[in-house]
Structure formats: structure tokens, C-alpha cells
Amino acid sequence: MTDDKLRVILADDHTVMRAGLVALLNAEPTIDIVAEADNGREAVDLVERLAPDVALLDLRMPVMDGVAATAEIVARGGTRVMILTTYDTDTEIERAVEAGAIGYLLKDATREQLVDAIHSAARGETVLAPRVAERLIAKMRRPTPVALTAREVDVLNAAADGLSNADIGRRLVIGEATVKTHLLRIFAKLDVSDRTHAVVVAMERGLLVRNGRQVER
Known part of the structure; x- marks a missing residue:
């Protein structure tokens, strides 16, 4: 491993999906998957032990979900958290962003998009899937409910x-x-x-x- 590689941990409870992502990202010369987890608790423990540059987390996992894991990892400092999931509802997005995730990508992203997003996250840049960005913007533009006494x-x-x-x-x-x-x-x-x-x-x-x-x- 060269010094300029980004050190990444990957957490996803779907074994086949996780194996595919590991194979895809390890083929990228600038990224090194240093560990894998199948739940949020294990992901937090790995971050504490290995201090990777980026933690790539699924949203819904057993033991501890991606949002709770994100909050713990962000509180620790140092490692950027990016969510990689199939869920794009307002509630899921807001919970992840509020917990401190710097990125929110959907699993239909291309290899190039995923690699670019990991590099951007490592630099501290916010990364949102286009569909996710559209939903957040639309929500911000909705008028705030008004109540009269x-x-x-x-x-x-x-x-x-x-x-x-x-x-x-x-x-x-x-x-x-x-x-x-x-x-x-x-x-x-x-x-x-x-x-x-x-x-x-x-x-x-x-x-x-x-x-x-x-x-x-």
C-alpha cells in the first residue's frame, strides 16, 4: 500500500453487496479497503482501532444502524462518514445529515461516482447524490407551516x-x-x-x- 492511498472501512450487512463493493473499490489504485463490518457497532469499533480516512456505511444495519454509527464516528473526529444506501426518503436523508454524514450516495451510483465521492469526502467536501440533493432543496423551498392563535x-x-x-x-x-x-x-x-x-x-x-x-x- 502506498502512502497516498485513502484508507476506507466499509460497513454493510448484505454480504454479497459488501463483497462486490470491496472488489470494486480495491481495484481502484487510490483506495485501500482496510476493514469490513456487517453492522454499525463493528464499524465504530473498527474506526476507533484503525482511524481510516473514510467510513462508508450502509444506512440500515443490525445491532447499530448507520445513523447511530455515524454520530459516534463523527463525535470521535478524524474519520469522514459517507452513507451508501438504497434509501432516499426525506427522513432517512435528514437523520444521516444531522448525525454528521458528509456524504449521502445511493447504491445505483457508478464506480467513478463512488470513487470521486470517497475522495471528495476525505477532503471534507459534502457529497450528495443528485436525487438526494433535489429532495433536500425541494424540502427547503417548502413554506414553513404557519399557525395563528x-x-x-x-x-x-x-x-x-x-x-x-x-x-x-x-x-x-x-x-x-x-x-x-x-x-x-x-x-x-x-x-x-x-x-x-x-x-x-x-x-x-x-x-x-x-x-x-x-x-x-
């Missing part, structure tokens, strides 16, 4: 009826200054600047009760 809904309903701040105060038995405070909080939550837009946006999002029922989202 019961009193804010009362105020907005009264505003939708065309009442002035003073009239809203009389209907709800609160001061006019309190009405203004509620409206300002509503505007901030809905990212609007006036009551008309607040009513429209609240109805679109199903936050406003009209005619005795809540408008569905």
Missing part, C-alpha cells in the same frame, strides 16, 4: 367582516391597541403588509374560519 383568528375574521380596529375591539372586548398588536403579529406570520392580503393568504392556507367552518388547505 385562536385570538388571532378571531381578529382576522372580524377584519374579514370589514370591521375597523375599534369595532373589532368592541366585538372581542379588547382594547384597540391590542387589536393592532394582533394584526401586526398576523402580518408578520403571513408575510403580508395589510389586512386584505392577510385575509386572502389565511384563507388560501386554510387558517381562517369563515361561515362557521375552516377553509381546507
Whole structure:
């Protein structure tokens, strides 16, 4: 083994898959698979003993799963963790990233993609499969759910009826200054600047009760 080879451990509980990955990566002159594991606990122990550059972990394994193993390895420091799995759901991706995985690759990756990803991970660069990156970006772009308090809904309903701040105060038995405070909080939550837009946006999002029922989202 030459000094410029990346030292990698591989953890996957599927024996055939693991053997295939070992054969594929050992054929790469810049990578050396220094150990294999069939569960997350064993992977953590191997990292502590061998201090590899990269730990390539499956997500779902017995004894300890890939997320828990990632968290322990990252807490130890030194070894970068890359997830290699078939799962691309939002929950799985988020758990792995939150645990500290620097990469998340799917098992349909090509040999070249896998090798490049291992090298990038070793350099401290984030590596995400295109499908995984798309899912994360899409999730980030989703609007954050907004919740209005019961009193804010009362105020907005009264505003939708065309009442002035003073009239809203009389209907709800609160001061006019309190009405203004509620409206300002509503505007901030809905990212609007006036009551008309607040009513429209609240109805679109199903936050406003009209005619005795809540408008569905």
C-alpha cells in the first residue's frame, strides 16, 4: 500500500453487496479497503482501532444502524462518514445529515461516482447524490407551516367582516391597541403588509374560519 492511498472501512450487512463493493473499490489504485463490518457497532469499533480516512456505511444495519454509527464516528473526529444506501426518503436523508454524514450516495451510483465521492469526502467536501440533493432543496423551498392563535383568528375574521380596529375591539372586548398588536403579529406570520392580503393568504392556507367552518388547505 502506498502512502497516498485513502484508507476506507466499509460497513454493510448484505454480504454479497459488501463483497462486490470491496472488489470494486480495491481495484481502484487510490483506495485501500482496510476493514469490513456487517453492522454499525463493528464499524465504530473498527474506526476507533484503525482511524481510516473514510467510513462508508450502509444506512440500515443490525445491532447499530448507520445513523447511530455515524454520530459516534463523527463525535470521535478524524474519520469522514459517507452513507451508501438504497434509501432516499426525506427522513432517512435528514437523520444521516444531522448525525454528521458528509456524504449521502445511493447504491445505483457508478464506480467513478463512488470513487470521486470517497475522495471528495476525505477532503471534507459534502457529497450528495443528485436525487438526494433535489429532495433536500425541494424540502427547503417548502413554506414553513404557519399557525395563528385562536385570538388571532378571531381578529382576522372580524377584519374579514370589514370591521375597523375599534369595532373589532368592541366585538372581542379588547382594547384597540391590542387589536393592532394582533394584526401586526398576523402580518408578520403571513408575510403580508395589510389586512386584505392577510385575509386572502389565511384563507388560501386554510387558517381562517369563515361561515362557521375552516377553509381546507
